[in-house]
Amino acid sequence: MNAFNKSHPMFDAKSSHVIEEPIIQIEHLVKSFGDNKVLTDFNLTLHRGENIVVLGRSGCGKSVLIKCIVGLLNYDSGSIKVYGSEVRDLSQKQLDELRSKIGFVFQSSALYDSMTVGENLEFALRRHGKKLSVQEVDALIRETLDNVGLYHAKDLMPSELSGGMRKRVGLARSLVLKPLIMLYDEPTTGLDPITSKEISNLMLQMQLKYHTSSIIISHDMHCAEMTADHMAIMIDGICYAEGSFEELKNSKDQKIKSFFE
Amino acid sequence: MSAFASRFFREVLFPPYEFKEVIRQCYAIGNKSLGLVGITAFIIGLVLALQSRPTLVEFGAESWLPAMVGISIIREIGPVITALICAGKIGSSIGAELGSMRVTEQIDAMEVSGTNPFKYIVVSRIIATTLMIPILVIIGDAIALYGAFLAVKMKGAVSFTLYFHQVFESLEYTDVMPSFIKSFFFGYAIGLVGCFKGYFSKKGTEGVGKSANSAVVVASLLIFIIDLIAVQITEFLGLI
Numbered sequence: 001m002n003a004f005n006k007s008h009p010m011f012d013a014k015s016s017h018v019i020e021e022p023i024i025q026i027e028h029l030v031k032s033f034g035d036n037k038v039l040t041d042f043n044l045t046l047h048r049g050e051n052i053v054v055l056g057r058s059g060c061g062k063s064v065l066i067k068c069i070v071g072l073l074n075y076d077s078g079s080i081k082v083y084g085s086e087v088r089d090l091s092q093k094q095l096d097e098l099r100s101k102i103g104f105v106f107q108s109s110a111l112y113d114s115m116t117v118g119e120n121l122e123f124a125l126r127r128h129g130k131k132l133s134v135q136e137v138d139a140l141i142r143e144t145l146d147n148v149g150l151y152h153a154k155d156l157m158p159s160e161l162s163g164g165m166r167k168r169v170g171l172a173r174s175l176v177l178k179p180l181i182m183l184y185d186e187p188t189t190g191l192d193p194i195t196s197k198e199i200s201n202l203m204l205q206m207q208l209k210y211h212t213s214s215i216i217i218s219h220d221m222h223c224a225e226m227t228a229d230h231m232a233i234m235i236d237g238i239c240y241a242e243g244s245f246e247e248l249k250n251s252k253d254q255k256i257k258s259f260f261e
Numbered sequence: 262m263s264a265f266a267s268r269f270f271r272e273v274l275f276p277p278y279e280f281k282e283v284i285r286q287c288y289a290i291g292n293k294s295l296g297l298v299g300i301t302a303f304i305i306g307l308v309l310a311l312q313s314r315p316t317l318v319e320f321g322a323e324s325w326l327p328a329m330v331g332i333s334i335i336r337e338i339g340p341v342i343t344a345l346i347c348a349g350k351i352g353s354s355i356g357a358e359l360g361s362m363r364v365t366e367q368i369d370a371m372e373v374s375g376t377n378p379f380k381y382i383v384v385s386r387i388i389a390t391t392l393m394i395p396i397l398v399i400i401g402d403a404i405a406l407y408g409a410f411l412a413v414k415m416k417g418a419v420s421f422t423l424y425f426h427q428v429f430e431s432l433e434y435t436d437v438m439p440s441f442i443k444s445f446f447f448g449y450a451i452g453l454v455g456c457f458k459g460y461f462s463k464k465g466t467e468g469v470g471k472s473a474n475s476a477v478v479v480a481s482l483l484i485f486i487i488d489l490i491a492v493q494i495t496e497f498l499g500l501i
Contacts (some may be wrong), residue, residue: 134492
């Protein structure tokens with residue numbers, strides 16, 4: 001466990017705050033693709049300052065869940081409220097406004113491969129309608145890339161970056177907009193254990209620096225152990241179990257135990 | 262695809278306008294295809310003149326060669342060959358690029374970052390192909406006519422001025438305009454099909470390959486269909 005785990009005083013301080021302010025509320029969420037019912041009755045609540053790790057087997061619908069939260073996918077029924085607003089009922093303008101508060105780190109990093117690292121960040125900044133001068137944009141890009149330790153790679157193309165560097169740039173691109181909520185889609189997948197640990201640490205550092213709340217989709221137990229304040233286990237399209245890492249680890253339920261073996 | 266096409270017209274009319282991206286795409290599409298279009302047009306012009314000459318000589322109509330070559334190139338061969346070359350080069354490139362962007366979630370990332378990916382990626386590319394194909398057709402026609410001139414010159418003494426004088430004397434407004442107008446439709450079809458196939462690419466590298474491939478096949482087929490319709494309209498209007 002690193003210095004930012006749940007026993008850290010900062011997190012204890014936050015946890016009292018947590019219960020008062022739910023910022024994402026998911027209730028009875030149902031999502032199907034044709035006959036394939038991916039989410040059957042999913043419930044989850046994210047509170048301010050909290051890191052929730054959603055664990056689940058590959059293909060169980062974890063990525064679908066966070067894509068529904070940002071409106072990339074429409075859900076069939078149920079409710080997703082972000083800051084009290086039902087995502088499905090938002091107009092395109094309202095949805096764009098909401099998205100400016102949410103940072104999304106894609107599994108594949110999803111860097112625009114025709115742009116340099118710096119341009120990737122600049123694109124995100126220019127697109128959210130914030131009127132910024134060239135100097136302000138440069139300063140923000142510098143600050144954000146410095147935070148992930150990649151300012152030297154500003155002029156590199158995504159194809160010239162390693163897997164770990166791509167993840168960092170993906171994280172920086174989300175953070176440059178100073179979001180209030182971070183959604184991570186398997187941030188450590190495909191990385192070696194050392195780089196994976198670095199990314200997990202970076203996520204925690206960024207959370208402390210930018211005061212974000214996060215939903216982290218993962219099946220990496222080390223990442224979950226390092227980053228989770230709270231965990232949810234997704235099985236058969238429902239939130240099968242919730243609790244702290246230790247609580248779930250010590251569970252007697254065979255389905256839950258199988259994740260920790 | 263018709264829903265995709267009508268969405269293009271909806272999105273192209275309303276702001277925000279992606280001028281920078283349109284200009285970037287125009288430059289990329291025009292610049293990338295110019296060499297290939299130029300070489301192909303030159304060879305087509307040269308071969309057309311070389312192949313046609315013996316028959317015209319047989320009928321004692323060799324002096325008609327510049328006029329025949331000019332009309333053939335301007336009315337039909339120039340626009341269709343240029344469009345087919347561009348369907349292969351640009352259509353496949355757009356299909357593969359957008360397919361790859363879909364597979365690597367770049368289109369989703371764009372949407373999350375508050376950008377309308379349809380407007381930024383699709384509309385800009387379709388506008389660029391619609392504007393650039395006619396320009397490439399004009400350049401291709403000019404190069405093909407020059408290639409034909411070299412072929413004529415190889416076989417007999419004819420000056421550059423006389424050759425082009427004969428070419429332009431035989432051409433009428435009704436030869437040039439219909440082919441120029443149909444080349445806009447060729448450009449639109451190439452952009453539309455490439456974007457449609459790429460935008461809805463199936464997951465995986467196989468999906469990207471299929472998108473690129475079917476973009477070329479469908480765009481080529483559409484070019485012939487548009488050409489057929491254009492000929493019918495031209496005939497109906499009494500322009501042939």
